[in-house]
Amino acid sequence: MRDLTPTGLTQASGIKGGIGESTLRPDGTLKVTGEFAYASDLWHEDMLWGVTLRSPHAHARIRSLGVAEALATPGVHAVLTHADLPAATRYGLEIEDTPVLADGVVRHHGEPVALVAADHPETARRAAAKIHVDYETLPVITDEASATAPGAPVLHPGRTDEHAPHVPHPNIVHRQPIVRGDVSAVKDRADVIVTGEYEVGMQDQAFLGPESGLAVPAEDGGVDLYIATQWLHADLRQIAPVLGLPEDKVRMTLSGVGGAFGGREDLSMQAHACLLALRTGRPVKMVYNRFESFFGHVHRHPAKLRYEHGATRDGDLLYVTARIVLDGGAYASSSPAVVGNAASLAVGPYVVDHVDVEAIALYTNNPPCGAMRGFGAVQACFAYEAQMDKLAAALGMDPVEFRRRNAMAQGAVMPTGQVVDSPAPVAELLRRVKAMPLPPARQWESAGGAADVRALPGGLSNTTHGESVVRGVGYAVGIKNVGFSEGFDDYSTARVRLEAVGGEAVATVHTAMAEVGQGGVTVHAQIARTELGVARVTIHPADTRVGSAGSTSASRQTYVTGGAVKHVCELVREKVLELARARFGTYHPAWATAELLLEDGKVVTDGGEVLATLVDVLEGEAVEAEDEWRHRPTRPFDRRTGQGFGHVQYSFAAHRAVVEVDTELGLVKVVELACAQDVGKALNPLSVTGQIQGGTTQGLGLAVMEEIVVDPVTAKVRNPSFTDYLIPTILDTPAIPVDVLELADDHAPYGLRGVGEAPTLSSTPAVVAAIRQATGLALTRVPVRPEHLTGT
Amino acid sequence: MRVTFTVNGRTQRADDVWEGESLLYVLRERLGLAGSKNACEQGECGSCTVRLDGVPVCACLVAAGQAEGREVETVEGLADRATGELSVVQQAFVDSGAVQCGFCTPGLLVAADDLLRQRPDPSDADIREALSGNLCRCTGYEKILDAVRLAAARTGEAD
Amino acid sequence: MDFLRPAAWEEALAAKAAHPTAVPIAGGTDVMVEINFDHRRPAHLLDLTRIGELHEWDEDGPDIRLGAAVPYARILDELRTPLPGLALAAHTVGSPQIRNRGSVGGNLGAASPAGDSHPPLLAAGAVVEAESVRGTRLIPVEEFYTGVKRNALAPDELIRAVRVRKATGPQQFSKVGTRNAMVIAVCALGIALHPDSRTVRTGIGSAAPTPVRARAAEDFLASVLDEEGLWESGRPIAPSAVRQFAELCSGACNPIDDVRGSARYRRHAVGVMARRTLGWVWQTYTRGEGEARCA
Structure with missing residues (x-):
């Protein structure tokens, strides 16, 4: 039997092992021997x-629920439904709208009904x-039109959350406008106006360690x-x-976490396992x-984004308008924060004096959506970077030069009025990523003359030996807020x-x-060594016997819990x-006089001395x-x-993507995905490049x-498996050269x-820009599918 | 049913095995060998890769009864049994930063170890092809490639 | 659930006769997924991994007699020369781990239209050896697929082997997936030139309820090659004829829209693959013939 409580991770470092060094993970050895105990172990x-037991329907009334036969099954110790819940029946990260078990209605495919x-x-x-379970299916709400149509069913009647009084329709979770300057006043000064409608599909975190726990x-x-x-x-x-129960009777200990990327910010089986344990003893x-x-x-x-950019013929951005519609699915999760990010970062890392943005999140019967690496900012970045390329083309300018011309720098004013008061080396990142040497052409050609299909679009599937393969190069840059924003008391305890x-x-x-793989445990030990001058540091298992460390999300842990440790x-x-x-x-x-x-x-x-x-x-x-520490x-x-002064810090990354596209079959091989990112100070350079490469690859995906393909008629998920929800393999992932810039933020x-998040933003639009360059197609939706590239 | 097979050189027996159980379940839940991971249970991620009679397979797709009398090698068998010293591939993964969350690591180690046994000096394309059945969601694979290159180089130096 | 472990082929046949709903399992790459995800709960699992002859292949006149459970990895290593199309397809199956377990017998048993081995079997020409306690049936592979995930096996029959015609000319296989490895076919196409019989055969996967041959395309191309004396001359096939061949291959499809791809894309992609693979096999053929002519 494995010990349920993980052992502390003790690491003695021969070298100094302080910040700035690529010290190795204290949990590395346990993870390579198979001894590291993940929650599922x-x-x-x-x-x-x-x-x-989960709902097969996206929206249905539960007429009746019969558990007698299940309960009578030999070996069964408990069956729980909504009727068995002992106390609160709903929970939620920001809004308590999520039933612990369905309470007479299911609002999305796969909603928990019984245990x-x-x-x-x-x-x-x-x-x-x-x-x-006797279900009476109900009409489904799947998009903005069906959510706000006259007579549309209200998914959460009687809302009392803080956003409810301010939204135009009860099926809108939250709405955030950003208005700065006067778009209408400058519109007629624009020499070039480009508009675009963009769409981002529903991505899954696809962490490898499935949800699990032991109560x-x-x-x-x-x-x-x-x-x-x-x-x-x-x-x-x-x-x-x-x-x-009072909180002191619920003692939580972190088990090994097999990745997270936002997908573990909400509860999954936590309450369920506890309920069953308390019921069965x-x-x-x-x-x-x-x-x-x-x-x-x-x-x-998933998001639908409509943008309009106006610029002078010299290439100066005059104004931006945007409307961003995010599908939050059946429950709120972190939708309000996602709206805040999408709205406040909608323009990207550019100086624009006249801005009119509106972002909303919907309640629908689609799967609930919430946190995933770069949330809100990822969707906006895909759209604004497509617009920047479109504008550059309309102006006849080089897309990188056009971006550099409009790039923000320290001292710039965000559309929220917030002054960016730390380095914002947007132009420099673009310069660096462009200056990297390009990968050689036609790498599939081997000395013997036969094509190495592994280096071609289609890979091992042997679809081309070079026919119709066209190269494209694309650039993108993004801006992400770090830490929890909008007045949240974002603290950590050490x-x-x-x-x-x-x-x-x-x-x-x-x-x-929560160490979810990001390497916080490594960095905490480095900080302790630096501050206390010791070689040996033990990282105690994370649990609720110490105060909150906040979430391992929003790129915040090194900043905030690292700050607390320091x-x-x-x-x-x-x-x-x-x-x-x-x-x-x-x-x-000297004891009295020296420092x-x-x-x-x-x-x-x-x-x-x-x-x-x-x-x-x-x-x-x-x-x-x-x-x-906060x-x-x-x-x-x-x-x-x-x-408002909504964000504590911004982070920036730029990508250059080189792709090869089989234009006839619509298959893409990403040849290289170079990234330049400002990290302020790389506490652990090895971990930093690992984060950048990992984030970049999720953007490629x-x-x-x-x-996640959701049927537009039934709102059911059509591909809930790794057979049909595909994430990049090592043969899909290119070389990812990384150039790390370290310009200190004096506040941090x-x-x-x-x-963690910035590299996930610009990766996606850079790849799509490269595909656009190779194909000449507009490509307004991600993921780009072969059908989009072949008009089929 | 009862299933008896060899794991990392030791005979192991599991009783009351349900016939639909996979080798992976038996290893993890009945033999306490949880190193092989349960990430997809459909042969699409490689996290449960073990060697079955010397051949890398997904343990999730081997019915428990099919392992009867066979030899299974898992990630727990890679390090030196007497000293606990990490194998060359394991050490290279630690040293190269190829481990983040680590959930894919055991399967990747078994696959990479097998590759280096077959091809001690693989090209990058060989490494990519050999590891194309092992998904990693954290690293973007770059440091995994570094690790396999490092392990190959260290093995070459040792020879 | 019962787990049956016959040690010999006759025992397996007897078990299948006694339990016609027993699900045969060899590599487990389909069956175990269904069990792990609670999609299937057979009363009996019939393990075939202990039957040595299912894991062997041998030459049998013009054929390779391929044991039903020979894993793809061995086809790739050992049968590249006599069965080049099947070896190419084997290389695209799942992952290295899957190729170490999965087999042609499993692909035939599952009869998924997306199975990677179907197109090369159809193109090469193959016969399924189905056996039961009642005897052996030889089923041409074209007649083996009867519907989506349905095949011609009787409930008491097991697949003993597949007799695949050894290549007498170049073969190719191409498959479209939306990932560069470890991907299920959106659609796939196999082509084989048979210079000995002056015929061309094709196989198309994932573009109809069953794997299909594009017979009109085959006939068209065979007549072009014949009428223009191209088998002998080794001259290039006219682009218009290549185009028509590709269109006829597309026309042989009867695809659906699903989560992996649209029907229109499948039809289009099959045409592209037909054109390209024909180019590849013809180039190989003419190069080989050219050398032969020079010699």
Whole structure:
């Protein structure tokens, strides 16, 4: 049996191992030996398996629910429906609109209706199949027209959320206008006007580790939940009321997380497993399979975007108008924040004085959509970068030069009125990415003359030996906010302990940060080494015994939890020096007069004189501190004008894509996807390039293959599997050269800038721009399908 | 039913196996060998790659009963059994930053290990083809390529 | 569910006769997916992996007699010369892991129109050896596919082997998928030149309820090659004839719109693949013939 609580990750580093170095992951060895315990790997004596019965319909009334036959199945220990819920029946990240189990109505395909716990997953599945549900199907809402049509069913009647009084229709979750300058006043000064309508399909996070967790009932009537999530405390805040328990009786520990990308920000099986465990008095494990995973988490909002850009003949942007319609699906999830991002970043990293933007998110009967890497900004970037290319073409200008001419820089004013008060090297990133050497042409041609199909569009499928293959090159740049915005109290908590163990000073860092693969654990150890001058650092397992670390999302963890670790290390350092002064201060005048530092396990003066070892200082005493740390406050956007200091930090990346397109078959091979990104300060350069390459590849996937296909008539998901929801393989992914720029943001710890999301933005439009260049087609929708390229 | 087979050189037995269970389920849930991962259970991701009688396969697509009497090698068998020292490929994955969330890693390691046994000095195209059945969602594969190149180079130096 | 593990072919036939609904499983690449995702719960699984002869192939006159469970990886390694079309198709099946398990017998048993081995079998010419306790039937592969995921097997029959005609001329296979590896065919096409009989054969996958031959295209091309003496001369085929061949291949399709592709695209892509693969095989043929003529 595996220990349910992960071991702390201890790493001693031979080199200094502080920030700025490519130290290796402390969990790397466990992950390559197969010992690292992911949530789906957990096992407990006497445990039961939980399964979920889900709705086959996108919108239906449940006339009746019969569980007797299921409950009578041998090996079945519990069957739960809405009627069995002990306390709160709804939850939600921002708006509590999501039923724990369907309450008489299902609003999307795959909505949870009932739960079964049994002694084997197959027993549970067979029993779930015996639950009799009588559905009366209802008309489905699938888009803006059907959501706001006269007489359209209101999916969430009686809304009381903060956005409800301000939306034009109850099926609109949130609406955010951004109005700056006076578009109508300058319109007639535009020499060139381009308009465009764009569409972004529904992308899935497709993290590889499926939703899973293990709930263990405790003797005190509470429950211990071992779980793969992005934000332990947000889960806790939502789960405890559903269980009818105080938060201190719901103890959560982070298990190994197999990727997240936003898809674990909402609850999946967390409350379900706890409910089953509390009902049966037995530990309950739930593991989704890939089919269920597609129904078990929110997706990236599909979007329809209408843009108009006006520019002078010299190539200066005059105005931008945009209307962005995001499909939030059946429940709100993080739709309001996605709207805020899409609206406030709708213009991109460009200086435009006259802006009129409106973004809305809909309630529909489509699958719920919420957080995915770069949310809101990804959709807008695809559209505004297409517009920039279109404008450049209309002006007869080079697309990169046109962008550079209009690029924002530090001091620029966003359409929200916010002054960008840290480096914004947009033009420089474009210059760098353009300056990289281009990959050689016709790489499929081998010395022997035979074509290497692996280097051609179609790959191993042997569709072309070079026929109709045309190269294209495209550029794009994007802007993403870092951290939670719009006045959210975005803080993190850290607890740091310094003690002497076995003749060595050891720091222990305890946060509730969800390590989902991004490498936060690596960076926290580096920060502790830098601040405390120790070699050995233990990263305590993340749990709810320490305060919230906020979400592992919005590119925020290194900034905010990293900031908290840094801050608390500083507190510990002060305490250590206080202790040291008390113990040794009389022995040397420097204790009183010099600036003291902790380096290499010693207290040293700023002149380098060693005053004491940490082991001597800490003898018999551990020094510990805990505190919250928050970035500078932001402000909500004005509901009518969108003006406000809404974002704490911006991050920028630019891409150049080189593609080869089989123009007759409409198949695409991305040959190279070069990226330049400003990261402020690379705390771990190896992790930084890994984030950039990974984000870039997810953008590639959205460009050419990834889409959850929802039937427009039934609102049912048509491809919930890895057979038909395709993500890039290693043969689809090109070389990704990365050029990292480090221009410090003085407001952020170490000057760092959140890294994770920006590369996901510009990757997609760069690939599509390259395909446009190769084919001459307009291509207004992603993913680009062979049908779009062949007119079929 | 009862299933008996060899895993990483040791005979293992599982009782009360439901006939529809996969080798993957038996390894993970009955033998406590959870290194092989359950990412798709449809042969489309390679996270459960193990060697079955020396051949890399998706353990999720092998019926438990088909493993009867066979030899299975999993990621848990890659490191040195006596010393725990990582194999060359494992160490290269750690050193190259090829591991992020790590869920794809065990399957990739088994596939890469097999590639290097067949071809000690693979070209980039060979590496890509050999690993084309293993999805990774975090890394964009660049550092996985680095890792396999590094493992090949280190093996070459050692020879 | 019962798990039947016959150790010999006769035992397998007896088991299938006793349990006609038993689902044969070899590589498991289709059956296990259905079980894992709760799409299928057969009363019996009939494991064929212990029957050695199903994993063997041998030469049998003009044919390769390919055991039903020979995995694609071995076809790729060992049968590239006699069965070039099938070897090319084998290379596009799933992933390396899948190619180590999946087999032509499995593809035939599942009878999915998207199965990668169907087009080259149709193009090469193949006969399915179906056997039961009642005896052996030899079913031409064209007659084997009877509908979407339906085949000509009787409930008590198992596929013993496939007899595939050895290549006497160049063969090609091409498949469209929306990913560069590990992808199910949106549509696929196989072509084989048979200089010995002066015929051309084709096979099209995923573009009709069953895999199909484009017979009109085959007949048209054969008559062009014949009438213009191209088999002998090795001269290029007139572009207009190539175009017509491609159109006739498209015309043989009866595709549907689904999540993998539109019907229109499938028809279009089959035409493109027909034109290209014909170009490739003809180039190979004329190069080979040219050398022969020079010698």
